[in-house]
Amino acid sequence: NAGVTQTPKFRILKIGQSxxxxxxxxxxxxxxxxYRQDPGMGLKLIYYSxxxxxTDKGEVPNxxxxxxxxxxxxxxxxxxxxxxxxxxxxxxxxxxxxxNEQFFGPGTRLTVL
Amino acid sequence: AQKITQxxxxxxxxxxxxxxxxxxxxxxxxxxGLFWYKQPSSGEMIFLIYQGSYDQQNATEGRYSxxxxxxxxxxxxxxxASQLGDSAMYFCAMRxxxxxxALTFGSGTRLQVQP
Numbered sequence: 001n002a003g004v005t006q007t008p009k010f011r012i013l014k015i016g017q018s019x020x021x022x023x024x025x026x027x028x029x030x031x032x033x034x035y036r037q038d039p040g041m042g043l044k045l046i047y048y049s050x051x052x053x054x055t056d057k058g059e060v061p062n063x064x065x066x067x068x069x070x071x072x073x074x075x076x077x078x079x080x081x082x083x084x085x086x087x088x089x090x091x092x093x094x095x096x097x098x099x100n101e102q103f104f105g106p107g108t109r110l111t112v113l
Numbered sequence: 114a115q116k117i118t119q120x121x122x123x124x125x126x127x128x129x130x131x132x133x134x135x136x137x138x139x140x141x142x143x144x145x146g147l148f149w150y151k152q153p154s155s156g157e158m159i160f161l162i163y164q165g166s167y168d169q170q171n172a173t174e175g176r177y178s179x180x181x182x183x184x185x186x187x188x189x190x191x192x193x194a195s196q197l198g199d200s201a202m203y204f205c206a207m208r209x210x211x212x213x214x215a216l217t218f219g220s221g222t223r224l225q226v227q228p
Contacts, residue, residue, distance in 0.1 A: 031214055033216075040221075041221070042117075042204055042218030042219050042220050043158075043204070043206075043218045045216075050214075058213075088156065090158060092216075094214060101163055102148075102160075102208075102216055103160075104150075104158040106156070107156050107158075109156075
């Protein structure tokens with residue numbers, strides 16, 4: 001199993017550009033999450049999904065959109081990038097069993113100039 | 114709302130000694146999970162240890178143990194016999210027992226192990 005994969009690993013955007021961060025998991029997990037980590041801080045929840053076709057906002061959703069058409073994929077869309085979106089983005093998945101941790105992808109480091 | 118507090122921005126420890134990283138939490142949910150993750154300089158999030166709110170015994174995983182004091186709402190991580198490779202950021206996190214099951218993270222503690 002590859003676990004949770006994210007692409008790209010690094011990206012530099014200009015202000016106003018758009019992009020999609022890809023996230024795929026091969027563990028058949030129902031729950032998937034997007035977090036962002038600003039320098040020197042903990043992770044904050046952007047969006048989450050409890051299954052295919054079901055998504056909802058987390059604590060910091062402004063400027064982002066998500067979709068979940070399959071169990072495996074949970075892309076994060078940035079529209080009109082702003083410098084405040086410079087961050088490291090982590091995708092995670094979770095099977096729903098109380099005694100399992102969330103499995104994190106390697107992260108995408110995004111810089112908006 | 115759930116909240117995690119880590120009051121130690123940075124800690125130093127000598128190699129082979131034990132160190133305790135503090136974590137306090139606040140929640141009104143009777144069912145929750147507490148986690149510790151390690152983030153080395155390479156950036157990935159590495160799961161270390163989990164404690165359920167109904168677990169009677171403190172969790173242990175190798176050199177890691179979680180000192181769970183429910184009445185005090187604390188979940189401190191104890192690392193025994195520190196190694197140079199333990200130098201990293203450490204995050205305490207809490208998962209809601211129902212609903213979205215997302216993690217709420219603390220601000221982290223940077224641990225530096227000195228030879």
